[in-house]
Amino acid sequence: MKQTLIIFLYAISFFSCKEEKNKIAEHQLTTENLKENIDDYFSALNTIGKFNGVIYASKNNAKIISKAYNLKPNNNSSTYVSTESQFDIHSVSKLMAHYLIEKFELEGKVKKTQTLNDFIPSFPNGEKITIDMLLHHTSGLPRSFDNIEGDEINLTSKQIIAYTKKQKLIFAPGTASQYSNVGYELVYYIIQEISNKTFAQCLTDELFKPLKMKNSGAHFYTKEKNIKHLAKNHEKQDTLITQVDNILKDELKTARIFSTVNDLNIFLNHINKEPYASLLKTKDNVIEKSGGSDGIRVEIYTNLEYNYNYILLANYEEIPFQQTVIDFTKILENKPYDIPKELNRQPIDLQLNIIEKYIGSYSFADMGNLELTFKVEDGNLVVYQDGENIAILKAETENTFFDDPKEPESFEFIDDKNGSFNVLMGWKGVKLKGLRNNTKKF
Numbered sequence: 001m002k003q004t005l006i007i008f009l010y011a012i013s014f015f016s017c018k019e020e021k022n023k024i025a026e027h028q029l030t031t032e033n034l035k036e037n038i039d040d041y042f043s044a045l046n047t048i049g050k051f052n053g054v055i056y057a058s059k060n061n062a063k064i065i066s067k068a069y070n071l072k073p074n075n076n077s078s079t080y081v082s083t084e085s086q087f088d089i090h091s092v093s094k095l096m097a098h099y100l101i102e103k104f105e106l107e108g109k110v111k112k113t114q115t116l117n118d119f120i121p122s123f124p125n126g127e128k129i130t131i132d133m134l135l136h137h138t139s140g141l142p143r144s145f146d147n148i149e150g151d152e153i154n155l156t157s158k159q160i161i162a163y164t165k166k167q168k169l170i171f172a173p174g175t176a177s178q179y180s181n182v183g184y185e186l187v188y189y190i191i192q193e194i195s196n197k198t199f200a201q202c203l204t205d206e207l208f209k210p211l212k213m214k215n216s217g218a219h220f221y222t223k224e225k226n227i228k229h230l231a232k233n234h235e236k237q238d239t240l241i242t243q244v245d246n247i248l249k250d251e252l253k254t255a256r257i258f259s260t261v262n263d264l265n266i267f268l269n270h271i272n273k274e275p276y277a278s279l280l281k282t283k284d285n286v287i288e289k290s291g292g293s294d295g296i297r298v299e300i301y302t303n304l305e306y307n308y309n310y311i312l313l314a315n316y317e318e319i320p321f322q323q324t325v326i327d328f329t330k331i332l333e334n335k336p337y338d339i340p341k342e343l344n345r346q347p348i349d350l351q352l353n354i355i356e357k358y359i360g361s362y363s364f365a366d367m368g369n370l371e372l373t374f375k376v377e378d379g380n381l382v383v384y385q386d387g388e389n390i391a392i393l394k395a396e397t398e399n400t401f402f403d404d405p406k407e408p409e410s411f412e413f414i415d416d417k418n419g420s421f422n423v424l425m426g427w428k429g430v431k432l433k434g435l436r437n438n439t440k441k442f
Contacts, residue, residue: 030059031059038331041328041337041339044339044341046069046070048342051316051319052079052234052314052316053069053081053297054067054068054069054311055069055312056309057310058265059306060307060308061307068083071241078232079243083262084215084228085229085230086215086229086260087231087258087260087296087313087315088219088230088256090291090298091289091291093291094289094291095271095280096257097191097203100202100203100207101187101190102275112130113132115128115130116130116186123165125169125173129173131190133183134184136177137177139186140169140173141164141167141182143179143181144181145181151249152251152252161185164186181252188254199221200222200256201218201222201223214226215259215260216258216263217258219253219256219257219258220256231315233294233315234316235295236317241316246296251293264311269302271287272309285304286302286304287304295316296315296317297317297319298312298314299325299328303333306332306333308332310329310332312324321430342406344406346396346405347395347396348395348396355379358399359374359375360373360374360420360421360436360437362434362435364425364434365435372434374411380392380394381401399412401413409425411423
């Protein structure tokens with residue numbers, strides 16, 4: 001009996017080990033396949049001149065890929081980056097600010113239900129605007145500042161608050177949503193009031209140092225000067241890749257943060273665990289944030305359901321950003337996607353009565369209320385900005401128009417179900433919604 005039991009236990013152990021080895025082999029195969037798929041995708045994007053930057057991906061807590069892709073492999077080139085390069089992360093700092101507020105609330109230092117009046121007495125409508133509204137862009141404050149005198153980069157914290165007080169609400173607090181850089185300047189200020197430190201120094205002390213994010217830091221307002229390998233930003237001017245300044249005159253310096261793919265992955269691994277996962281996730285079980293400015297595009301993303309992270313840092317803005325982010329998630333979720341290829345869009349002929357439906361002016365709130373006007377001239381849809389003809393468009397479908405057949409930028413007109421149209425403008429790899437102001441014909 002004893003011998004039989006030993007044989008039985010050995011058999012269980014053998015098959016258990018074999019099953020575990022099969023699981024490990026399956027995991028390794030999946031990881032290797034994912035790595036190959038991701039690399040194929042970004043290599044193709046790089047080959048057609050649409051990506052210069054660094055990516056990182058992990059799944060089930062195992063690294064899949066960490067790799068730099070360079071349009072010019074010469075490390076003396078201004079575009080050259082490596083996995084150690086530090087990129088300006090722009091609006092990703094908003095997610096870090098949100099994290100700090102949640103951390104402070106857990107520590108009993110603040111409540112998200114508190115209003116602006118608790119921190120900035122006499123702020124217009126301050127008794128109606130909560131911290132939570134600022135965090136979720138429902139405060140009613142506009143996207144950007146109006147009527148700033150001089151260069152924004154020179155404004156002090158007190159001057160920024162003074163300008164913030166002058167901004168008119170675009171809706172009653174809590175009744176709608178509009179992405180607001182103005183609102184997050186108030187979040188940074190509140191963090192400063194709670195911590196008695198600048199936002200940048202607080203972020204350094206409360207996040208970068210504890211998590212050993214050794215290659216992260218800020219351009220301004222910190223004791224630490226941590227720039228070692230800063231990626232230089234680039235854009236396309238005519239047909240040339242041209243370096244642009246990382247620090248622009250029309251940007252505020254409150255939250256000018258930089259980081260690396262490895263440090264950002266550390267941050268994601270910290271916030272995708274409780275208690276922060278429940279506090280920061282969307283209804284889709286995702287925590288993500290994008291950022292960018294002239295010559296730079298950034299995305300960090302963690303999916304709590306599929307258990308993966310990815311980071312995308314590009315120092316050349318010609319990347320088809322929104323589509324690339326969508327495809328990155330598809331690859332990691334084993335969903336169908338298309339390998340990037342060079343475009344050669346073909347125009348079609350449309351009857352004039354179809355084209356004329358889109359005549360009118362459209363306002364883009366996410367571009368500082370930019371207004372574009374569409375007219376029909378010589379049978380073509382033409383777009384004007386500030387009275388200047390900026391493009392003669394060609395039809396790709398009945399409701400989608402483009403200018404350059406080699407570029408993804410386009411205008412897609414969407415029926416608003418009320419007898420009119422709005423428009424989605426593809427610009428620098430991102431789709432921006434324009435609302436039709438009227439149906440006046442020109």
